[in-house]
Amino acid sequence: MNRIQFFTILGLVSAYSASAQLTESNEGTVTGNVQMLWQSYSEDPVIGAIVPPEKTGFNAYGNLIYTQGGFSAGMRYESYLSAVLGFPGRFKGSGIGYRYARYADPTGKVDFTIGNFYEQFGSGIVLRSYEERALGIDNALDGIRLILRPTNGLEIKALYGKQRLDFDSRLINGPGTVRAVDGALDVNAFLESKGGLDWKTKITLGANFVSKFQSGGTITKDTLILTLPENIGAWSYRLDALRGGWSAGIEYAGKINDPNADNGYTYRDGQAILLNLGYTQRGLGVSFSAKTVDNMSFRSDRDVLLFDLPINYIPAITQQHTYNLAATLYPYATVISGESSASAEIFYSIPKGTKLGGKYGTKLSANFAAANDLDTTQLSGVDGLVYGYERNSWGFGPTKFVRDFNVQISRKESKNFKWKYTFYNLEFNTLATPVTTTFKGIVYADIHVLETQVKTRKRESLRTEFQALLTEQDKGDWATVLAEYTWSPHWFASILDQYNFGNPDPAARVHYLYGAVGRIDGPHRLSIGYGKRREGIFCIGGVCRAVPASNGFEINFSSSF
Amino acid sequence: MKLNPLFTLLALIFWANATPCAAQSLPAVQLKNLAGETISTGDLAVEGHPTLICFWATWCSPCKRELNNYAELYDDWKDETGVNIVAVSIDDQRSIRRVAPYVNSVLWDYDVLLDPNKDFARAMQVVNVPHTFLVSGEGEIVWQHNNYSDGDEEEVYEQLLNLIE
Numbered sequence: 021m022n023r024i025q026f027f028t029i030l031g032l033v034s035a036y037s038a039s040a041q042l043t044e045s046n047e048g049t050v051t052g053n054v055q056m057l058w059q060s061y062s063e064d065p066v067i068g069a070i071v072p073p074e075k076t077g078f079n080a081y082g083n084l085i086y087t088q089g090g091f092s093a094g095m096r097y098e099s100y101l102s103a104v105l106g107f108p109g110r111f112k113g114s115g116i117g118y119r120y121a122r123y124a125d126p127t128g129k130v131d132f133t134i135g136n137f138y139e140q141f142g143s144g145i146v147l148r149s150y151e152e153r154a155l156g157i158d159n160a161l162d163g164i165r166l167i168l169r170p171t172n173g174l175e176i177k178a179l180y181g182k183q184r185l186d187f188d189s190r191l192i193n194g195p196g197t198v199r200a201v202d203g204a205l206d207v208n209a210f211l212e213s214k215g216g217l218d219w220k221t222k223i224t225l226g227a228n229f230v231s232k233f234q235s236g237g238t239i240t241k242d243t244l245i246l247t248l249p250e251n252i253g254a255w256s257y258r259l260d261a262l263r264g265g266w267s268a269g270i271e272y273a274g275k276i277n278d279p280n281a282d283n284g285y286t287y288r289d290g291q292a293i294l295l296n297l298g299y300t301q302r303g304l305g306v307s308f309s310a311k312t313v314d315n316m317s318f319r320s321d322r323d324v325l326l327f328d329l330p331i332n333y334i335p336a337i338t339q340q341h342t343y344n345l346a347a348t349l350y351p352y353a354t355v356i357s358g359e360s361s362a363s364a365e366i367f368y369s370i371p372k373g374t375k376l377g378g379k380y381g382t383k384l385s386a387n388f389a390a391a392n393d394l395d396t397t398q399l400s401g402v403d404g405l406v407y408g409y410e411r412n413s414w415g416f417g418p419t420k421f422v423r424d425f426n427v428q429i430s431r432k433e434s435k436n437f438k439w440k441y442t443f444y445n446l447e448f449n450t451l452a453t454p455v456t457t458t459f460k461g462i463v464y465a466d467i468h469v470l471e472t473q474v475k476t477r478k479r480e481s482l483r484t485e486f487q488a489l490l491t492e493q494d495k496g497d498w499a500t501v502l503a504e505y506t507w508s509p510h511w512f513a514s515i516l517d518q519y520n521f522g523n524p525d526p527a528a529r530v531h532y533l534y535g536a537v538g539r540i541d542g543p544h545r546l547s548i549g550y551g552k553r554r555e556g557i558f559c560i561g562g563v564c565r566a567v568p569a570s571n572g573f574e575i576n577f578s579s580s581f
Numbered sequence: 582m583k584l585n586p587l588f589t590l591l592a593l594i595f596w597a598n599a600t601p602c603a604a605q606s607l608p609a610v611q612l613k614n615l616a617g618e619t620i621s622t623g624d625l626a627v628e629g630h631p632t633l634i635c636f637w638a639t640w641c642s643p644c645k646r647e648l649n650n651y652a653e654l655y656d657d658w659k660d661e662t663g664v665n666i667v668a669v670s671i672d673d674q675r676s677i678r679r680v681a682p683y684v685n686s687v688l689w690d691y692d693v694l695l696d697p698n699k700d701f702a703r704a705m706q707v708v709n710v711p712h713t714f715l716v717s718g719e720g721e722i723v724w725q726h727n728n729y730s731d732g733d734e735e736e737v738y739e740q741l742l743n744l745i746e
Contacts, residue, residue: 049605053706083706087608128611128621140698143674150673150698206619222617262617267681296678305682335675340640365679367686383687479732508732543712543725578727580706 048088053580055153056080059104060572066530067552069571070105077104081153090126095119098187106558106567107156108327113189118160131167136160136191139179140333141202141228142258145273145292145316148333149183155558155565157327160184162193173209173216177202183320183329194329195234196320202228222262229255232320232331239285241405246287252278254290254318254332269296275318281325282317282356286408290315292334293414305367311337312360312414314394327565337361338389338424343442343469344500344518345489348556350448350455350463352391352422360416361391380432389424393417393452420462423447436475443468450494455557455566459494466490479508490522497522512547513537518554536574544579605722608704612669612694615681620694622701626720630663631744633737634714636696636707638672639679644711645687647729652689654734662741666691671710673697715740 057079061071078101085094096118100111120135138160141147151158163181170176178201185194207223208216236250256273275290291314298307319329334354341347365387372381395417396409423446430440444467450456467490473483487500499521504514518532534551555569609623626632635651637644648668651658658664668691670680677697684693696702705714708727715724715737724740726733 051605051706053708055708083703085704085706092608124609126609128609138698138700138703140674144698148674148698206617208617209619224617260617265685269678298678298682300682300685302685302688305684305686307678307682309678333674335673339679340676342640342642365682367682369686369688381688385686473731475731479735481731483731506730506732508730509726509736512730540726540728543727545727578708580708580712580725580727 048086050084050086051581052082052084053578054080054082055578056576057104058573058575059570060574061105062571064552064569064571066527067532067569067571068555069552069569072102072105074102077102077107079104079107090124091122092124093119093121100187103156105570106565108186111156111187113187115187115189115191117158117184117187117191129169131169133165134163136162136184137165137179137181139165139177141177141200141230142204142226142256143271143294144333144335145271145294145313146228146254146256146275146318146332147198147200147202147230149331150333155327157565158184159330161198162191163198171210172212173206175204175206183331185321185324185329194321194324196329197233198230198320198331199233200228200230202226220263224258224260226258227256229253230318230331232318234320234322239279241285244402244405246279246285246406248279248285248322249277252276252318254278256292265299265301267296267298267300270294273316275316278315278318278322280317280319280322282319283315284408285322286315286406288315288407288409290318292316303369303371306365308362308364309337310362312358312394313354314358314411316358317356337363337391338422339363339365339387339426341426341444343467343471343485343487344502344516345487345498346426346442346444346446346467346469348554348558349489349498350446350450350465351453351557352389352424352448353453355391355393355421355452358394358396359391359421360394360414361389361421363387363389378431378433382429382431384427384429386427387425389422390416391421393419393421419449419452420447421449421452438473440471441469442471456494461493463491463493465493481506481508495520495523495528510539510541511537512540516551538576543581545577547576549574549576606720607716607722608701610696610701610704612696612701614695615684615693622694622704625667626716627665627718629718630665631718631741632716633664633666633741634669634705634716635666635691636669636671636702636705636710636712638670638710639676639683640672641710643729646731647711647713647733648689648691649687650731650734651737652687652691654738655690658738658741662745664741667694668692669694669696669701671696671699671702671707713737715744717744 059077063071080099082097095116098117099114103111118136120133122133124131138149149159149161161181165179168176180199182193186192204226231253233251236248239246254275256271258271260269271294273292277287279285279287293312295310313334318332321329336352336354338352367385370377370382395412395415398409426444428442432438446465448463451460469487471485475481483504485502489498500518502516506512515535523529532552532554536547536549538547550573552571556567558565558567607623609621611619611621614620672680711729713726714722717723
């Protein structure tokens with residue numbers, strides 16, 4: 021659909037909405053936001069900083085949404101002139117990268133969208149389209165979506181569309197077509213007339229089917245000529261239950277043969293099981309998850325890899341860390357070909373006024389996550405070429421992908437002082453998640469982080485972080501010191517030094533010093549930074565992007581209205 | 582014929598024939614709360630009482646500092662201004678199961694909503710978290726703040742007092 025067609029349709033839908041008097045108010049509203057990121061680059065051979073020919077990078081995004089009653093229309097204007105380092109370099113130019121019109125009936129019974137939209141079915145294991153702008157990830161669907169809620173508790177979603185792949189002065193979609201339907205039943209709301217809303221147990225059920233189409237062809241493996249299937253189906257069933265402080269969830273997903281670049285073009289079926297169990301009461305929370313994912317890479321183009329055109333989303337089992345060294349040196353991402361994994365977590369608050377809890381109480385948490393490869397046997401001969409391997413059990417295979425254990429204690433000592441200490445013990449297989457080029461094998465690391473915060477005056481405070489990552493492998497030991505001073509509600513200044521003091525190569529024992537100042541005015545935020553940015557891995561939600569080393573200025577602006 | 586994208590953008594605004602300054606009200610998005618019930622965000626405002634909507638995530642340190650600091654003041658704020666705090670988690674499937682255990686362990690008494698695919702965050706033009714909105718008893722967004730640093734609760738308190746005057 022080109023722009024002219026799109027806006028014609030937009031106009032028609034709007035006219036329909038106005039003429040049908042579907043809205044209570046005739047006055048529409050426009051809301052929006054903008055975000056800009058500018059970086060300059062200087063050469064710095066010691067840290068391996070690259071200077072692109074343009075010497076600067078600039079990304080900008082502007083969103084507008086027009087709303088009138090149940091009708092809304094929106095668009096996102098994007099600029100990559102040229103793309104900031106670390107973003108896909110093929111994003112180029114300026115133009116409209118996202119646009120839609122939507123009508124949602126005030127009763128909630130009917131909701132349809134034409135153009136772009138984001139969607140998630142259940143946990144997303146079979147379908148999730150989303151934007152993670154900071155990572156340059158956007159697999160928005162472009163087509164039509166219909167959501168129906170015919171009766172209390174029942175929601176049906178159906179959609180047809182292609183997925184966003186690229187941006188070159190305009191949105192560029194991938195070749196495949198995605199067709200999908202999802203049904204979700206909130207059993208308690210559905211059985212409201214039988215008193216369902218008063219039941220102690222709350223149950224939600226869901227099921228979905230997603231199919232993609234891509235023109236086929238053949239591939240040759242050894243002496244075999246194999247036909248590539250054009251229509252690939254995937255599906256899942258899910259059940260969630262809550263009772264008192266307990267919660268439980270299970271989802272099973274399957275996929276028929278889908279030879280693709282991720283699985284070496286084998287014809288093995290895919291499957292996944294996700295399990296969650298939790299208990300919580302005031303002051304305490306416990307959760308346990310287990311998951312096995314086998315050959316569930318599902319894309320609307322069989323030949324692409326990495327971040328391109330995923331239809332589904334398989335999150336990592338490990339906790340998403342926030343402190344710099346824990347978050348950016350060895351972050352784990354799900355091994356897409358297959359893994360078995362489990363995690364357990366506990367949160368506890370020691371009550372205030374007790375001997376251990378102190379005047380304000382003390383917060384504790386511990387988290388453990390483990391992932392291995394699948395327990396499989398490689399097939400031989402023709403079966404090996406066509407199906408790859410067979411599964412021996414649902415359990416862990418012999419190869420360790422990750423072990424991540426961490427504990428945290430945080431405590432407020434007085435009105436003006438609080439602190440937090442976190443310890444991490446990490447075993448990280450860089451062959452499974454290739455986050456570094458300098459070491460292949462298992463990195464064993466201990467990380468210590470002490471964070472303190474002092475309220476210096478009314479509305480002013482100083483926050484510091486002292487971090488150390490200790491390891492014999494890869495680039496050796498690291499230390500990070502951060503100091504951040506804030507004048508609420510408008511100003512902040514921070515300075516960060518990362519020092520690779522244990523690098524086996526003495527020439528690489530470099531300080532990465534970075535300073536920033538910024539101002540916040542309600543929804544407007546401007547920050548200016550200068551210094552060295554370390555090569556590292558930047559992750560959000562289990563998806564990670566490698567960011568190259570750089571040296572220079574950075575200006576960030578964001579605003580919404 | 583190729584349209585200039587900037588022209589298209591301006592055309593959209595004029596075509597909309599709308600006043601960007603008009604008081605913004607809450608968009609209606611269907612989200613689940615921690616009890617598994619579906620809530621329409623259009624119904625979050627309580628008539629005659631201010632509502633504070635705070636977007637946060639379990640992996641966002643400043644968000645947790647903000648909501649932990651508000652938690653200490655919440656009883657006083659409720660008594661004085663009648664405010665209701667709604668904490669909207671944008672944790673996605675990786676961390677969504679951590680929300681209920683975390684919230685209960687740190688003793689938050691807020692209404693907590695789950696927005697795993699950021700549908701409500703997008704509709705509210707949230708670029709990054711934390712982002713806090715103050716909504717009047719008439720359902721209009723009267724103040725917002727992106728980011729959190731310690732001491733911002735004083736600003737929030739002043740805004741709450743302004744609103745109920």
